[in-house]
Amino acid sequence: DQQVKQNSPSLSVQEGRISILNCDYTNSMFDYFLWYKKYPAEGPTFLISISSIKDKNEDGRFTVFLNKSAKHLSLHIVPSQPGDSAVYFCAASRTDSSYKLIFGSGTRLLVRP
Amino acid sequence: KAGVTQTPRYLIKTRGQQVTLSCSPISGHRSVSWYQQTPGQGLQFLFEYFSETQRNKGNFPGRFSGRQFSNSRSEMNVSTLELGDSALYLCASSLGQAINYGYTFGSGTRLTVV
Numbered sequence: 038d039q040q041v042k043q044n045s046p047s048l049s050v051q052e053g054r055i056s057i058l059n060c061d062y063t064n065s066m067f068d069y070f071l072w073y074k075k076y077p078a079e080g081p082t083f084l085i086s087i088s089s090i091k092d093k094n095e096d097g098r099f100t101v102f103l104n105k106s107a108k109h110l111s112l113h114i115v116p117s118q119p120g121d122s123a124v125y126f127c128a129a130s131r132t133d134s135s136y137k138l139i140f141g142s143g144t145r146l147l148v149r150p
Numbered sequence: 151k152a153g154v155t156q157t158p159r160y161l162i163k164t165r166g167q168q169v170t171l172s173c174s175p176i177s178g179h180r181s182v183s184w185y186q187q188t189p190g191q192g193l194q195f196l197f198e199y200f201s202e203t204q205r206n207k208g209n210f211p212g213r214f215s216g217r218q219f220s221n222s223r224s225e226m227n228v229s230t231l232e233l234g235d236s237a238l239y240l241c242a243s244s245l246g247q248a249i250n251y252g253y254t255f256g257s258g259t260r261l262t263v264v
Binding site for chain 2: 073137138139141142
C-alpha cells in the first residue's frame with residue numbers, strides 16, 4: 038500500500054536543462070509535502086516543501102508544484118547542474134496527526150556535463 | 151552545531167542474532183524518528199519518539215523496537231535478525247513535530263545480515 042509513488046526510478050538530463058521529478062499520492066488527507074535529496078553514504082537532506090494551501094513554492098533553482106485535484110506534485114530544477122546528481126525523495130504528511138512522513142521510493146537524477 | 155550522529159556506521163550480523171543501533175539527535179531536538187531504507191522501497195517509517203514516549207509506530211513486526219532516553223538519545227533494537235532486515239537504517243531528529251520544524255537525518259547505519 039504505497040501512498041506516495043515516484044514512478045520514475047531514474048532520470049538523466051543535460052547540464053543547464055530542466056529536470057522534472059514527479060510524485061503521486063493517494064491519500065487526500067495529506068496536506069504537507071516535502072522533497073529530500075540524498076547523496077551516497079549520506080542521510081537525506083531537506084530541499085523544499087509545500088503546504089496544500091499553495092500550488093507553487095520556489096527556492097532559487099528549485100520549484101515545487103502541487104496539483105491537489107490530480108494528487109500530483111513535481112519538483113523542477115532549473116538550470117540543472119552536475120552537483121544535483123543524487124536520489125530525490127518526495128514525502129507527504131498530515132499535519133494534524135501522525136508525526137511521520139511517508140516517503141516515495143526515490144528517483145535517481147543524473148545531470149550530464 | 152553537531153548534526154545527528156548514528157553509530158555504528160556499518161554492521162554485519164548473522165541471521166538469528168540481535169542488533170542495537172544508536173542515534174544522538176541534534177542538541178535541543180526532542181523528537182527522534184527511525185526509518186528503514188531498502189532498494190526500491192524508499193524510506194519506510196519505523197517509529198517516532200518524543201520526550202521518551204513513542205508517539206507513532208510503522209508497520210513493522212514486533213522484532214523491531216526502540217526507546218528514547220531522557221537526554222533524547224535513542225536506540226533501536228532488532229531481534230532474531232532475518233536476511234531481509236539488511237538495509238540502511240536512518241535516524242532523524244527535529245524540535246517537535248517534524249512537519250513544522252523539519253527533519254535532520256543522520257548518515258545512517260548500514261546493516262548487513264548474512
